[in-house]
Amino acid sequence: MNLRKRLVNFYRSSSLVRKIQLSYSLVIIPILLLLVICIYSMNAERNHYDTLVDAVATASDFSLEFKKDYDYQTYLVIVGNKTPEESDLDQILADARSVVNDLTVRTDSPSNLDRLKSAGKYLENLQTYKERIEENLLAGNQYEANMEIWENDVQVVTGLIHETLMEYIYYEIRDIQQDRAAYKHINALIINTLIIAALLATLLAVLLSHFVPLSITRPLKELCIVTDQVAKGDLTVRNTVSGGVEVNSLSESLNTMIDKINELLQQVTTEQIRLRKAELDLLQSQINPHFLYNTLDTITWLAESGEKETVVAMVDSLSRFFRTSLNQGKDIVSLREEISHIRSYLEIQQVRYQDILEYSIDIPAELMEYRIPKITLQPLVENALYHGIKNKRGLGHITVTGESHSDSIYIYIRDDGIGMDPETLEKIRKQILRKPETDEESFGLYNVNERIRLKFGEEYGLELTSTRGEGTVAAIRLPKSFEG
Numbered sequence: 001m002n003l004r005k006r007l008v009n010f011y012r013s014s015s016l017v018r019k020i021q022l023s024y025s026l027v028i029i030p031i032l033l034l035l036v037i038c039i040y041s042m043n044a045e046r047n048h049y050d051t052l053v054d055a056v057a058t059a060s061d062f063s064l065e066f067k068k069d070y071d072y073q074t075y076l077v078i079v080g081n082k083t084p085e086e087s088d089l090d091q092i093l094a095d096a097r098s099v100v101n102d103l104t105v106r107t108d109s110p111s112n113l114d115r116l117k118s119a120g121k122y123l124e125n126l127q128t129y130k131e132r133i134e135e136n137l138l139a140g141n142q143y144e145a146n147m148e149i150w151e152n153d154v155q156v157v158t159g160l161i162h163e164t165l166m167e168y169i170y171y172e173i174r175d176i177q178q179d180r181a182a183y184k185h186i187n188a189l190i191i192n193t194l195i196i197a198a199l200l201a202t203l204l205a206v207l208l209s210h211f212v213p214l215s216i217t218r219p220l221k222e223l224c225i226v227t228d229q230v231a232k233g234d235l236t237v238r239n240t241v242s243g244g245v246e247v248n249s250l251s252e253s254l255n256t257m258i259d260k261i262n263e264l265l266q267q268v269t270t271e272q273i274r275l276r277k278a279e280l281d282l283l284q285s286q287i288n289p290h291f292l293y294n295t296l297d298t299i300t301w302l303a304e305s306g307e308k309e310t311v312v313a314m315v316d317s318l319s320r321f322f323r324t325s326l327n328q329g330k331d332i333v334s335l336r337e338e339i340s341h342i343r344s345y346l347e348i349q350q351v352r353y354q355d356i357l358e359y360s361i362d363i364p365a366e367l368m369e370y371r372i373p374k375i376t377l378q379p380l381v382e383n384a385l386y387h388g389i390k391n392k393r394g395l396g397h398i399t400v401t402g403e404s405h406s407d408s409i410y411i412y413i414r415d416d417g418i419g420m421d422p423e424t425l426e427k428i429r430k431q432i433l434r435k436p437e438t439d440e441e442s443f444g445l446y447n448v449n450e451r452i453r454l455k456f457g458e459e460y461g462l463e464l465t466s467t468r469g470e471g472t473v474a475a476i477r478l479p480k481s482f483e484g
Contacts (some may be wrong), residue, residue: 066096066165067158070126076155077133078146084134093130096123096161107172115168122161129153223250230258298352310351317347322372332455335366335402335411342377342400349385355387363402367409372478373451379444380413380462380474388472390419408460411477416471425466430461445474452476 073089076082100123104116129149136142136149229237238255299318303311311426321344339361346359381398389396399414420428430451431442449462466472 066092067162070096070158071150071155073131074133074150077137078143078150084130084137089130093123103168107170112168112171115164119161119164119168121155122164125157126161128139129157163472169232223254223374227254229259248291257323298348314348314351317344320344321348331374332371333374334368335363335370335372335409338372338377339363341369341375345378345381346398353385353390356392356394357385357398358395359398359400361400363400363411367402367404369407370478370480372411372476376448376452376476377411377413379448380476383444384413384415384417384472384474388415388419391418392416404480407480409480411476411478412429413474413476414471419468419470419472420466421468425464428466432464448476448477452478 031272070089070092073082073087073092077084077087077089097120100116100119104113105115107116133146133149136146227299238258240251299311299314322339343361346357346361350357350359355402377400381400384398389398397416399412401412401414403410403412428442428445432445434446445462445464460477460479463475465475
């Protein structure tokens, strides 16, 4: 309290010159400190920018060369052109881990850290596949197995690593690359403005000591409020601050930047949806070659046995099956076409598994013209046969039924196979909603559910119920009205 009284008394008792000098000091010192802080911050930002650019360049070189080199070296080992010791696989993996570790140290983005962790896991998977290939080479006569690992595991994982690094590069440079030129201009403008402001404040401190702080701090505070809201993820805010040409320009630039961010986010979202649709369409178009091979083997066996009528029936079913699968490239078909598709499939499978398989299809006629993604029911029927009926001793039944509700239709695929315990059922339910990495059974279910949700909406899709020893029910919910 005594110190405060002394300061007040000192100010009141000071001459005008002393008060002006004191005012000058109170203006100049903060400006000089601000100048030093800004210069330091700009240097720190420049160093950070250089670090990001180096990281992006490193990631770009790695992502471009890694997949081609690793796939090619693995192929040379499999076909015998190189031994595992002569190949560069170990060195490539070591270099890749080094790059991932280096990028992990450099990045401060949580999402990119997660991507780099995923890349590290993919590299571990590649190490596992390499060891499996080497074990097969030692065992001998495992060329087909090694080629399957190369095609279905190694190339897929190297592709995932490439995609992950591309996402890393995109999110690292998305903001800094767009503002690179503006960044340099703004830095120069800040330095020049601060120098001029310091000189003007020194000469005109008495006249401007009251108006300048208000004219600067008020709009800046409002700008800070807007930028804080943007930083928290609210991109609906817009700045309306006015307080001079510079502030108006900054306000307009901030609003333009927010609009650009919104536009870019919408573009990214659209592209992600397109990529997911393209991936799912590709999966949908693939037909299990084992089913075709087994069917042709069965036809050959029947022909050699002289069962001409059965051969004709199977060839006809196979023809209808592939005709519906192709369907002139359409991805949405009527329920009638989809039922015809699974009927052809079941007719073929019943010839092959006549001792263990019976089926029935009971869909009301009024449901037949509703729309459904192509090849939705066949994976579920196949799943019921191979994972339900075949694992049960004795005769099994698969039934396909349909029901109509107020705004939806439901298709049920039931089997009285071996069923699932609660833990397995819960695991598969989670994998249906989140893309599994290796489980082929749940991957097919995920594909069915994801295509329905992408096409019709999140409220539609696949639901599983099962009881161990009693069987499984797969229920599909579809809309009654859809244009597409």
